[in-house]
Amino acid sequence: MALIVHKYGGTSMGSTERIRNVAKRVAKWARAGHQMVVVPSAMSGETNRLLGLARELAPGSTTSALQREFDMLASTGEQVSVGLLAIALQAEGLGAVSYAGWQVPIRTNNAYTKARIESIDDQKVRADLAAGKVVIITGFQGVDGDGHVTTLGRGGSDTSAVAVAAALKAAECLIYTDVDGVYTTDPRVVPEARRLHTVSFEEMLEMASMGSKVLQIRSVEFAGKYKVPLRVLSSFTPWDIPIEDEARSGTLITFEEDEQMEQAVVSGIAFNRDEAKISILGVPDKPGIAYTILGAVAEANIEVDVIIQNISKDGRTDFSFTVHRNDYARTVDLLKTQVLPSLGTDRIEGDTRICKVSIVGIGMRSHVGIAAKMFRALSEEGINIQMISTSEIKTSVVLDEKYMELAVRALHRAFDLDQPAA
Amino acid sequence: MALIVHKYGGTSMGSTERIRNVAKRVAKWARAGHQMVVVPSAMSGETNRLLGLARELAPGSTTSALQREFDMLASTGEQVSVGLLAIALQAEGLGAVSYAGWQVPIRTNNAYTKARIESIDDQKVRADLAAGKVVIITGFQGVDGDGHVTTLGRGGSDTSAVAVAAALKAAECLIYTDVDGVYTTDPRVVPEARRLHTVSFEEMLEMASMGSKVLQIRSVEFAGKYKVPLRVLSSFTPWDIPIEDEARSGTLITFEEDEQMEQAVVSGIAFNRDEAKISILGVPDKPGIAYTILGAVAEANIEVDVIIQNISKDGRTDFSFTVHRNDYARTVDLLKTQVLPSLGTDRIEGDTRICKVSIVGIGMRSHVGIAAKMFRALSEEGINIQMISTSEIKTSVVLDEKYMELAVRALHRAFDLDQPAA
Structure with a gap:
């Protein structure tokens, strides 16, 4: 009882x-x-x-x-x-x-x-x-x-x-x-x-x-x-x-x-095609840049998901993030009018035809090479990766949306998810 | 305000x-x-x-x-x-x-x-x-x-x-x-x-x-x-x-x-044809009779409206009351099986084809002859009164239901209700 x-x-x-x-x-x-x-x-x-x-x-x-x-x-x-x-x-x-x-x-x-x-x-x-x-x-x-x-x-x-x-x-x-x-x-x-x-x-x-x-x-x-x-x-x-x-x-x-303990390394594959990506290119690499860009976006009540900033070259870097597709046009407009002028760049790119695919697994914490295995599986299918973001128990990639189903199936197979857990 | x-x-x-x-x-x-x-x-x-x-x-x-x-x-x-x-x-x-x-x-x-x-x-x-x-x-x-x-x-x-x-x-x-x-x-x-x-x-x-x-x-x-x-x-x-x-x-x-003070003696005529009357005849006129009859009815959750008991002759009296028409059959059945045997009578009469018409007016309190005027108006239309019940501000009569509209119109006219109050 x-x-x-x-x-x-x-x-x-x-x-x-x-x-x-x-x-x-x-x-x-x-x-x-x-x-x-x-x-x-x-x-x-x-x-x-x-x-x-x-x-x-x-x-x-x-x-x-x-x-x-x-x-x-x-x-x-x-x-x-x-x-x-x-x-x-x-x-x-x-x-x-x-x-x-x-x-x-x-x-x-x-x-x-x-x-x-x-x-x-x-x-x-x-x-x-x-x-x-x-x-x-x-x-x-x-x-x-x-x-x-x-x-x-x-x-x-x-x-x-x-x-x-x-x-x-x-x-x-x-x-x-x-x-x-x-x-x-x-x-x-x-x-x-x-x-x-x-x-x-x-x-x-x-x-x-x-x-x-x-x-x-x-x-x-x-x-x-x-x-x-x-x-x-x-x-x-x-x-x-x-x-x-x-x-x-x-x-x-x-x-x-x-x-x-007995769980598989990767438990599941999550995905969506609700997002759009936006990149601002040639941003001066100095303190406060991320806040300048995302502060304005947050103030407009736009939710941001993946955020990526790569190492800089020649004092300039590229800054990318994803938002919900419904917010894409509003975000680009906002950046062009309110943010870019103060950044000293007008190079903004975006794409709404993307998808996000993630492998999720608490076992990833203690296993190396999981991300590499993910990237190899995608590569073997000829799928180009546009963005990568990782956390302790998740690795996400942003892809052209036409590859979504193919990527999900390839990853599901690569991580033996169709087999009962050991 | x-x-x-x-x-x-x-x-x-x-x-x-x-x-x-x-x-x-x-x-x-x-x-x-x-x-x-x-x-x-x-x-x-x-x-x-x-x-x-x-x-x-x-x-x-x-x-x-x-x-x-x-x-x-x-x-x-x-x-x-x-x-x-x-x-x-x-x-x-x-x-x-x-x-x-x-x-x-x-x-x-x-x-x-x-x-x-x-x-x-x-x-x-x-x-x-x-x-x-x-x-x-x-x-x-x-x-x-x-x-x-x-x-x-x-x-x-x-x-x-x-x-x-x-x-x-x-x-x-x-x-x-x-x-x-x-x-x-x-x-x-x-x-x-x-x-x-x-x-x-x-x-x-x-x-x-x-x-x-x-x-x-x-x-x-x-x-x-x-x-x-x-x-x-x-x-x-x-x-x-x-x-x-x-x-x-x-x-x-x-x-x-x-x-x-300036109100008319009678303010309005109320009526309904929702009721049925039941009479028990030749009831011994002794204490507790009303309770014997209506106690059983109340216990069955049947609501009683008009109740009339006239003076007795030779130690026996007639006891009448009205209930909602929907409760009529159940009430008669209840009385026959549970009440009449102990009363020493089997004479019960009832009628569902009745109506009740009432004159209502707070002015009646201080005016004599109002009831008499009501009865005369009904008599002039040839309407027979079956039961009468009075209170301080209301006099009700039970009639054959076919007379209802005729009675209401006659009373409305008799008490000058179509004229604005003085």
């Missing part, structure tokens, strides 16, 4: 029929003797419907007072879900009680529409669990110090579930989702892609930030900070599969170094 | 277009210098949609734990409304803030789905009003002593608005609704029916209980208890009519005896 947190996405909560299935699955776990806490998202489409109404009434503007009202509005979607799930569980014959974030309470700061959780009071929840009830808590939301409702931003229910699991020191937090786990790479690109039984928290962070979209990145950070064992698994398996099978399915995100 | 409470029904909140109109109307009052508090209902159809989902998941059962979840669910409808209205008001350029019942807080007892308001904290609301903001508060709901969300039952938003007005000692509570006021009788039956400029609180209570459906009866009781000046007016007038005209429109429900 353990304390378990389940999180269900909007698709799983999309109709009374599906909610009934969630209730049956939760009931199975409760009847096996576990103390159950459930964090459901809003019914699919509901948050968009509500914010759509708000946008009709106030197109464009975004004051804090307005965002407070957006949160008042959007938070109702999850309140509907917890009420319905509690009703469905009671209809299954279980004791169940639902709480909105403010009732727990889940305390956040007052950054409406993107609040951060500060603390969770576990008193009520523990009392209900001790009384044998399933406790259902709204995802995505909390309450600030002045009693205003806040929301955590898109995908925030993952973070809520992990935070609740951390506060209750749950044995495991199970995230039921549309996919059945974390893969070595996207199976649509590499059919041989293999589901990972375990993945380290750091690798998961790199995967998530590469757009794997399995989990909201903040929830992974949270899980890492509080060492919450996190499992990603499918919500599409029948609710009545044996609980032992379900408990072993999906991908477990671990924090124990021990468990990673 | 005064503190004014506006209440808008679900139809007024039915779309973003209509919500925008509500915002414009409220803005007009705020810009005229009034401190504004607004209590909107859920968007029309929303409460039914939510409870429909709940009923799909839990058909039939009604434990307190389940009703708690119904309230969790149903209360979201009003939270959506206050959020959207605050957004619309901000888009109009006004400061506006919304509160759910628990945030004010509006404290209630813990009778889920039919809670009673116990107290309202006015501190936050007053602070916001002092800061020049329009304050928008959810109708229909509150929070109990343990922090659980409660709802007040159908039509509860009227009661919320009146309670908020009482707590804030508002100058007036304006209830915007589908009709433009309280009439001497239903204009669909009597085309000459006249809108009353004022009506006393007691008369309004009698009208409401007769199914006039203009206001939830509890809200009128509340207004009477706390002497809240209440105005019923149309939400269909254009939002930009002059505020002086709007402030005088509709019907004002008053509590001052003075204002009623």
Whole structure:
């Protein structure tokens, strides 16, 4: 018997029929003797419907007072879900009680529409669990110090579930989702892609930030900070599969170094084609240059990903970085008008037809030659590398976007990811 | 400049277009210098949609734990409304803030789905009003002593608005609704029916209980208890009519005896055909009989309206009462099986084809002969009276339902209700 947190996405909560299935699955776990806490998202489409109404009434503007009202509005979607799930569980014959974030309470700061959780009071929840009830808590939301409702931003229910699991020191937090786990790479690109039984928290962070979209990145950070064992698994398996099978399915995100000993050197290949690269050539190599360029970009709220500055020749260097494709034109325009004049160069180049491909693996830390193996595999396919960036557990290359699938498949094969881990 | 409470029904909140109109109307009052508090209902159809989902998941059962979840669910409808209205008001350029019942807080007892308001904290609301903001508060709901969300039952938003007005000692509570006021009788039956400029609180209570459906009866009781000046007016007038005209429109429900001095003796004719009559004949006239009969009926949760017991002859009497038509068969069955055997009679009669017609007027208190005038008017039309029941400000008769319209028209004319009050 353990304390378990389940999180269900909007698709799983999309109709009374599906909610009934969630209730049956939760009931199975409760009847096996576990103390159950459930964090459901809003019914699919509901948050968009509500914010759509708000946008009709106030197109464009975004004051804090307005965002407070957006949160008042959007938070109702999850309140509907917890009420319905509690009703469905009671209809299954279980004791169940639902709480909105403010009732727990889940305390956040007052950054409406993107609040951060500060603390969770576990008193009520523990009392209900001790009384044998399933406790259902709204995802995505909390309450600030002045009693205003806040929301955590898109995908925030993952973070809520992990935070609740951390506060209750749950044995495991199970995230039921549309996919059945974390893969070595996207199976649509590499059919041989293999589901990972375990993945380290750091690798998961790199995967998530590469757009794997399995989990909201903040929830992974949270899980890492509080060492919450996190499992990603499918919500599409029948609710009545044996609980032992379900408990072993999906991908477990671990924090124990021990468990990673037997991991492969490289765990997965991440990729995206959302970015564009920009290079400023012939920049004088003197202190403050990086700040001059990226300070202006950051001030315009443009997010920068890869940043590369090579050694200088003749007192001049080339400075390159990538931004989201949607920000490309705005960034180039900004640099031309506000930055280049003060740098003494007008040489700016850019390309939106690029992709970024990364090998991710906690094993890279202690293995030399991994990057070299990556570059050789790409070279053997005749793929030219435009930019390289490395970290302790990731090596990323920027390529012409037409090579993306070819590169991903070559790397997946080169690192033996289609073979089960030793 | 005064503190004014506006209440808008679900139809007024039915779309973003209509919500925008509500915002414009409220803005007009705020810009005229009034401190504004607004209590909107859920968007029309929303409460039914939510409870429909709940009923799909839990058909039939009604434990307190389940009703708690119904309230969790149903209360979201009003939270959506206050959020959207605050957004619309901000888009109009006004400061506006919304509160759910628990945030004010509006404290209630813990009778889920039919809670009673116990107290309202006015501190936050007053602070916001002092800061020049329009304050928008959810109708229909509150929070109990343990922090659980409660709802007040159908039509509860009227009661919320009146309670908020009482707590804030508002100058007036304006209830915007589908009709433009309280009439001497239903204009669909009597085309000459006249809108009353004022009506006393007691008369309004009698009208409401007769199914006039203009206001939830509890809200009128509340207004009477706390002497809240209440105005019923149309939400269909254009939002930009002059505020002086709007402030005088509709019907004002008053509590001052003075204002009623010039009232007509009879203010209106109420009627319904929702009831059925039941008579038990030859009942032994001894203590406890009424309790024996009606105690059993009450225990079965059947509501009784008119009750008549005439003087006895030879130690036996006849006992009659009316119930809702939907409860007729169940009531007769109950009496036959559980009550009659112990009464020493098997003579029970009933009729579902009846109507009840009442004259209502606070002036009746001090005028004799009003009932006689009523009976004469009915007699002149050849209408036979089956039952008579009187109170200080109401005289009701039960008739064959086929005479209903004829009786209403005859009485409307007999009491000069088509003429403006002197």
